[in-house]
Amino acid sequence: MTASLIVAAAANEVIGRGGALPWHLPADLRRFRALTTGHVVVMGRLTHESIVDRLGHPLAGRTSIVVSRTMRGPGTELAGAAHRAGTGLAGTGGSAGTELTGTGLTGTGRSAGTGLTGTGLTGSPHSTGEDRVLVVRSLESALAAAASIGAPAGSDEFFIIGGESVYRQALPAVDKIYLTRVHAEVSGDCRMPDDWLAGFELASREDAADPGSGTRYSFLGYRRIPS
Numbered sequence: 171m172t173a174s175l176i177v178a179a180a181a182n183e184v185i186g187r188g189g190a191l192p193w194h195l196p197a198d199l200r201r202f203r204a205l206t207t208g209h210v211v212v213m214g215r216l217t218h219e220s221i222v223d224r225l226g227h228p229l230a231g232r233t234s235i236v237v238s239r240t241m242r243g244p245g246t247e248l249a250g251a252a253h254r255a256g257t258g259l260a261g262t263g264g265s266a267g268t269e270l271t272g273t274g275l276t277g278t279g280r281s282a283g284t285g286l287t288g289t290g291l292t293g294s295p296h297s298t299g300e301d302r303v304l305v306v307r308s309l310e311s312a313l314a315a316a317a318s319i320g321a322p323a324g325s326d327e328f329f330i331i332g333g334e335s336v337y338r339q340a341l342p343a344v345d346k347i348y349l350t351r352v353h354a355e356v357s358g359d360c361r362m363p364d365d366w367l368a369g370f371e372l373a374s375r376e377d378a379a380d381p382g383s384g385t386r387y388s389f390l391g392y393r394r395i396p397s
Protein backbone atom coordinates (compact mmCIF):
# COMPACT_ATOMS: atom_id res chain seq x y z
CA MET A 171 0.00 0.00 0.00
CA THR A 172 1.47 3.34 -1.05
CA ALA A 173 0.95 6.29 1.31
CA SER A 174 0.82 9.44 -0.79
CA LEU A 175 0.63 13.05 0.27
CA ILE A 176 -1.11 15.47 -2.06
CA VAL A 177 -0.77 19.21 -1.52
CA ALA A 178 -0.66 22.53 -3.31
CA ALA A 179 2.00 24.88 -1.93
CA ALA A 180 3.23 28.32 -2.89
CA ALA A 181 6.88 29.12 -3.49
CA ASN A 182 7.11 30.22 0.16
CA GLU A 183 5.39 26.96 1.29
CA VAL A 184 2.10 28.64 2.17
CA ILE A 185 -0.82 26.18 1.78
CA GLY A 186 -3.74 27.93 3.45
CA ARG A 187 -5.21 31.21 4.55
CA GLY A 188 -8.15 31.69 6.86
CA GLY A 189 -9.08 28.03 6.63
CA ALA A 190 -9.18 27.97 2.85
CA LEU A 191 -6.86 27.66 -0.13
CA PRO A 192 -5.24 31.00 -1.03
CA TRP A 193 -5.86 30.45 -4.78
CA HIS A 194 -8.44 29.06 -7.15
CA LEU A 195 -6.93 26.71 -9.69
CA PRO A 196 -9.69 24.65 -11.33
CA ALA A 197 -7.25 22.36 -13.12
CA ASP A 198 -5.60 21.50 -9.82
CA LEU A 199 -8.97 20.66 -8.26
CA ARG A 200 -9.79 18.43 -11.24
CA ARG A 201 -6.45 16.68 -10.91
CA PHE A 202 -7.00 16.19 -7.18
CA ARG A 203 -10.36 14.58 -7.90
CA ALA A 204 -8.97 12.36 -10.65
CA LEU A 205 -6.06 11.14 -8.53
CA THR A 206 -7.97 10.50 -5.32
CA THR A 207 -11.32 9.16 -6.52
CA GLY A 208 -11.71 5.51 -5.66
CA HIS A 209 -9.16 5.73 -2.88
CA VAL A 210 -9.15 6.39 0.83
CA VAL A 211 -8.30 9.97 1.84
CA VAL A 212 -6.96 10.93 5.27
CA MET A 213 -7.47 14.44 6.65
CA GLY A 214 -7.68 16.57 9.77
CA ARG A 215 -10.99 17.73 11.18
CA LEU A 216 -10.64 21.30 9.96
CA THR A 217 -9.96 20.22 6.40
CA HIS A 218 -12.94 17.86 6.54
CA GLU A 219 -15.17 20.65 7.81
CA SER A 220 -13.99 23.06 5.12
CA ILE A 221 -14.74 20.47 2.43
CA VAL A 222 -18.24 19.87 3.76
CA ASP A 223 -18.81 23.63 4.08
CA ARG A 224 -17.74 24.15 0.48
CA LEU A 225 -19.36 21.15 -1.20
CA GLY A 226 -22.22 20.48 1.16
CA HIS A 227 -21.05 16.88 1.54
CA PRO A 228 -17.85 14.86 1.97
CA LEU A 229 -15.70 14.05 -1.05
CA ALA A 230 -17.70 11.86 -3.41
CA GLY A 231 -16.32 8.53 -4.53
CA ARG A 232 -13.83 8.38 -1.69
CA THR A 233 -13.76 7.07 1.84
CA SER A 234 -12.75 9.94 4.11
CA ILE A 235 -10.86 9.12 7.28
CA VAL A 236 -10.96 12.15 9.56
CA VAL A 237 -8.51 12.54 12.42
CA SER A 238 -10.06 14.25 15.42
CA ARG A 239 -10.03 14.05 19.17
CA THR A 240 -13.27 16.02 19.45
CA MET A 241 -15.50 15.24 16.48
CA ARG A 242 -18.73 13.47 17.16
CA GLY A 243 -21.62 13.27 14.79
CA PRO A 244 -25.06 11.81 15.13
CA GLY A 245 -24.60 8.18 15.97
CA THR A 246 -20.87 8.45 16.45
CA GLU A 247 -19.61 5.61 18.45
CA LEU A 248 -16.06 5.10 19.51
CA ALA A 249 -15.28 1.62 18.38
CA GLY A 250 -15.89 -1.03 20.97
CA ALA A 251 -13.70 -4.09 20.99
CA ALA A 252 -11.60 -2.93 18.08
CA HIS A 253 -11.04 0.47 19.64
CA ARG A 254 -9.95 -1.10 22.88
CA ALA A 255 -7.65 -3.26 20.82
CA GLY A 256 -5.95 -0.10 19.62
CA THR A 257 -7.60 0.58 16.30
CA GLY A 258 -9.27 3.70 17.62
CA LEU A 259 -11.70 3.92 14.75
CA ALA A 260 -15.12 5.43 15.06
CA GLY A 261 -17.84 6.06 12.55
CA THR A 262 -20.03 9.09 12.30
CA GLY A 263 -23.56 9.77 11.41
CA GLY A 264 -26.41 7.72 10.19
CA SER A 265 -25.55 4.69 8.22
CA ALA A 266 -27.45 4.09 5.01
CA GLY A 267 -27.38 0.37 5.16
CA THR A 268 -23.69 0.12 5.88
CA GLU A 269 -22.51 -1.75 8.86
CA LEU A 270 -19.19 -2.05 10.54
CA THR A 271 -18.83 -4.87 12.94
CA GLY A 272 -16.33 -5.99 15.48
CA THR A 273 -15.20 -8.79 13.26
CA GLY A 274 -14.38 -6.56 10.36
CA LEU A 275 -15.89 -4.19 7.86
CA THR A 276 -18.87 -4.99 5.80
CA GLY A 277 -20.78 -2.52 3.77
CA THR A 278 -23.00 -1.52 0.95
CA GLY A 279 -22.40 0.99 -1.80
CA ARG A 280 -19.05 0.98 -3.54
CA SER A 281 -17.56 -1.33 -0.98
CA ALA A 282 -20.33 -3.89 -1.30
CA GLY A 283 -18.98 -7.30 -2.03
CA THR A 284 -15.38 -6.28 -1.78
CA GLY A 285 -14.95 -8.49 1.23
CA LEU A 286 -13.66 -5.94 3.67
CA THR A 287 -12.80 -8.19 6.54
CA GLY A 288 -10.36 -8.48 9.33
CA THR A 289 -9.92 -4.77 9.76
CA GLY A 290 -11.19 -4.82 13.30
CA LEU A 291 -13.09 -1.59 12.78
CA THR A 292 -16.35 -0.79 14.44
CA GLY A 293 -18.83 2.05 14.30
CA SER A 294 -21.37 3.35 11.87
CA PRO A 295 -20.16 5.17 8.78
CA HIS A 296 -21.65 8.50 7.94
CA SER A 297 -23.23 7.51 4.66
CA THR A 298 -23.12 5.08 1.80
CA GLY A 299 -19.82 3.75 0.52
CA GLU A 300 -19.42 6.47 -2.12
CA ASP A 301 -18.72 9.22 0.37
CA ARG A 302 -18.26 7.38 3.62
CA VAL A 303 -16.69 9.20 6.58
CA LEU A 304 -14.86 7.49 9.40
CA VAL A 305 -13.47 9.34 12.41
CA VAL A 306 -10.34 8.16 14.19
CA ARG A 307 -8.62 9.50 17.24
CA SER A 308 -4.99 9.38 16.09
CA LEU A 309 -2.96 9.60 12.91
CA GLU A 310 -1.57 6.16 13.58
CA SER A 311 -5.11 4.77 13.56
CA ALA A 312 -5.87 6.69 10.38
CA LEU A 313 -2.91 5.21 8.51
CA ALA A 314 -3.73 1.70 9.68
CA ALA A 315 -7.38 2.10 8.75
CA ALA A 316 -6.53 3.54 5.33
CA ALA A 317 -4.48 0.48 4.49
CA SER A 318 -7.05 -1.91 5.94
CA ILE A 319 -9.95 -0.39 4.04
CA GLY A 320 -8.16 0.35 0.76
CA ALA A 321 -6.41 -2.91 0.04
CA PRO A 322 -9.44 -5.24 0.14
CA ALA A 323 -11.34 -2.71 -1.99
CA GLY A 324 -8.70 -3.05 -4.71
CA SER A 325 -6.80 0.17 -4.06
CA ASP A 326 -3.03 0.12 -3.66
CA GLU A 327 -2.68 3.79 -2.70
CA PHE A 328 -4.23 6.15 -0.17
CA PHE A 329 -3.87 9.90 0.09
CA ILE A 330 -3.10 12.26 2.93
CA ILE A 331 -4.91 15.44 1.93
CA GLY A 332 -4.17 17.89 4.76
CA GLY A 333 -4.25 20.20 6.45
CA GLU A 334 -1.05 21.57 7.81
CA SER A 335 -1.04 19.65 11.09
CA VAL A 336 -1.77 16.32 9.43
CA TYR A 337 0.80 16.90 6.68
CA ARG A 338 3.47 17.65 9.26
CA GLN A 339 2.73 14.55 11.31
CA ALA A 340 2.32 12.22 8.32
CA LEU A 341 5.46 13.19 6.41
CA PRO A 342 7.67 10.45 7.92
CA ALA A 343 5.15 7.80 6.77
CA VAL A 344 4.80 9.07 3.21
CA ASP A 345 6.08 7.15 0.15
CA LYS A 346 5.05 9.59 -2.59
CA ILE A 347 4.21 13.27 -2.87
CA TYR A 348 1.97 14.94 -5.43
CA LEU A 349 2.90 18.59 -5.14
CA THR A 350 1.26 21.39 -7.06
CA ARG A 351 3.89 24.10 -6.77
CA VAL A 352 2.33 27.50 -7.23
CA HIS A 353 5.05 29.80 -8.55
CA ALA A 354 4.21 32.82 -6.42
CA GLU A 355 4.88 34.11 -2.93
CA VAL A 356 1.53 34.06 -1.16
CA SER A 357 0.42 35.34 2.25
CA GLY A 358 -1.22 32.81 4.52
CA ASP A 359 -1.35 31.21 7.96
CA CYS A 360 -0.61 27.57 7.12
CA ARG A 361 2.59 26.30 5.54
CA MET A 362 4.60 23.20 4.87
CA PRO A 363 7.76 22.84 6.98
CA ASP A 364 11.10 24.12 5.74
CA ASP A 365 13.03 21.47 3.81
CA TRP A 366 10.05 19.14 3.88
CA LEU A 367 11.06 17.61 0.53
CA ALA A 368 14.43 16.45 1.86
CA GLY A 369 14.53 12.69 1.52
CA PHE A 370 12.42 12.73 -1.65
CA GLU A 371 13.50 12.87 -5.30
CA LEU A 372 11.69 14.47 -8.20
CA ALA A 373 10.11 11.84 -10.45
CA SER A 374 7.88 13.87 -12.74
CA ARG A 375 7.12 17.47 -13.70
CA GLU A 376 4.41 19.15 -15.73
CA ASP A 377 4.25 22.93 -16.05
CA ALA A 378 1.00 24.81 -16.52
CA ALA A 379 -0.66 28.20 -16.14
CA ASP A 380 -4.17 29.07 -15.08
CA PRO A 381 -5.92 30.63 -18.09
CA GLY A 382 -8.03 32.93 -15.90
CA SER A 383 -5.49 34.44 -13.51
CA GLY A 384 -2.28 33.63 -15.36
CA THR A 385 -0.92 31.97 -12.21
CA ARG A 386 1.90 29.62 -13.13
CA TYR A 387 2.22 26.30 -11.36
CA SER A 388 3.79 22.86 -11.79
CA PHE A 389 2.55 19.39 -11.03
CA LEU A 390 5.55 17.74 -9.37
CA GLY A 391 5.79 14.08 -8.47
CA TYR A 392 8.24 13.02 -5.74
CA ARG A 393 9.14 9.61 -4.39
CA ARG A 394 11.03 8.75 -1.25
CA ILE A 395 14.73 8.13 -1.82
CA PRO A 396 15.41 4.54 -0.75
CA SER A 397 17.56 4.45 2.36
Ligand SMILES: NC(=O)c1ccc[n+]([C@@H]2O[C@H](COP(=O)([O-])OP(=O)(O)OC[C@H]3O[C@@H](n4cnc5c(N)ncnc54)[C@H](OP(=O)(O)O)[C@@H]3O)[C@@H](O)[C@H]2O)c1
Binds near residue numbers: 187189190191213
Ligand atom coordinates in the same frame (compact mmCIF):
# COMPACT_ATOMS: atom_id res chain seq x y z
N1 LIG B 1 -2.94 23.63 -0.08
C1 LIG B 1 -3.43 22.42 0.15
O1 LIG B 1 -3.20 21.49 -0.63
C2 LIG B 1 -4.25 22.20 1.38
C3 LIG B 1 -4.88 20.96 1.58
C4 LIG B 1 -5.64 20.79 2.75
C5 LIG B 1 -5.78 21.83 3.65
N2 LIG B 1 -5.14 23.01 3.39
C6 LIG B 1 -5.26 24.12 4.33
O2 LIG B 1 -4.80 23.71 5.61
C7 LIG B 1 -5.46 24.50 6.59
C8 LIG B 1 -6.01 23.56 7.66
O3 LIG B 1 -4.92 22.93 8.33
P1 LIG B 1 -4.93 22.81 9.92
O4 LIG B 1 -3.59 22.26 10.33
O5 LIG B 1 -5.35 24.10 10.50
O6 LIG B 1 -6.11 21.77 10.20
P2 LIG B 1 -6.29 20.21 9.90
O7 LIG B 1 -4.97 19.50 9.89
O8 LIG B 1 -7.17 20.03 8.70
O9 LIG B 1 -7.16 19.76 11.15
C9 LIG B 1 -6.62 19.93 12.44
C10 LIG B 1 -7.44 19.09 13.39
O10 LIG B 1 -7.25 17.71 13.09
C11 LIG B 1 -7.24 16.98 14.30
N3 LIG B 1 -5.94 16.31 14.49
C12 LIG B 1 -4.74 16.66 13.94
N4 LIG B 1 -3.80 15.79 14.32
C13 LIG B 1 -4.41 14.87 15.12
C14 LIG B 1 -3.97 13.71 15.81
N5 LIG B 1 -2.69 13.29 15.75
N6 LIG B 1 -4.86 13.02 16.53
C15 LIG B 1 -6.16 13.40 16.58
N7 LIG B 1 -6.65 14.47 15.93
C16 LIG B 1 -5.78 15.21 15.22
C17 LIG B 1 -7.55 17.94 15.41
O11 LIG B 1 -8.96 17.96 15.47
P3 LIG B 1 -9.74 18.14 16.89
O12 LIG B 1 -9.53 19.59 17.25
O13 LIG B 1 -11.15 17.79 16.58
O14 LIG B 1 -9.09 17.19 17.87
C18 LIG B 1 -7.04 19.25 14.84
O15 LIG B 1 -7.65 20.38 15.43
C19 LIG B 1 -6.53 25.29 5.87
O16 LIG B 1 -6.07 26.61 5.63
C20 LIG B 1 -6.67 24.57 4.55
O17 LIG B 1 -7.12 25.41 3.52
C21 LIG B 1 -4.39 23.20 2.29
